[in-house]
Amino acid sequence: MNRLTFFLLAALIFCALSLVSAQHQARTLFVAMERAQSEEKQLDVDWSRLQYQQSALGKSARIADAARTQLRMAPVMAGRTQYLSGIALPQAAPAPVAAAGASAPAGEERP
Template sequence: MTGRLCLLLTILLVACALSVVSAQYKARSLFIELERAQSAARQLDVDWAQLQLDQSTLGKNARIEELARRDLGMVPVSAARTQYLTVGAP
């Protein structure tokens, strides 16, 4: 009877030990995954801030005007180049 009880307790102890090891392994794996996700989130925040800065830089009126003059050959409107249309004029 005592031998069987010792054997049963030993099996139970080994099962509990394996359960603890398995739980610790899973916890470490989840922690590593969490760290990777947080690192990716930080990188996305940095990228988002950079994109916002780029958008504000690219959207400035001075830059748009300079590109319009250089690439499209546009010039500002002057009174000499303005044509006025009137309704009913022949």
């Protein structure tokens, strides 16, 4: 009977320590999950803010204003435009000839 009592006491202590360890691990995982959810919410807020900023920066009025103020650009005026002469662009190659078996255009006969 003495051995059985010692064995049951050892099993009880082992189960108690196992329960405490499992509860500690559960609490640790819960805290980590809460932190991850908080970080997810913050990233969603940052994403929304960045999308708003991107749409605001892409507006043409803002781009035109930045071009005038920061880059000191001016709209194109016919009097200030300079045209270059003497530059010859290469001619495009002629279109390839249609294959011999292709059908002739409407109104033409085949030889």
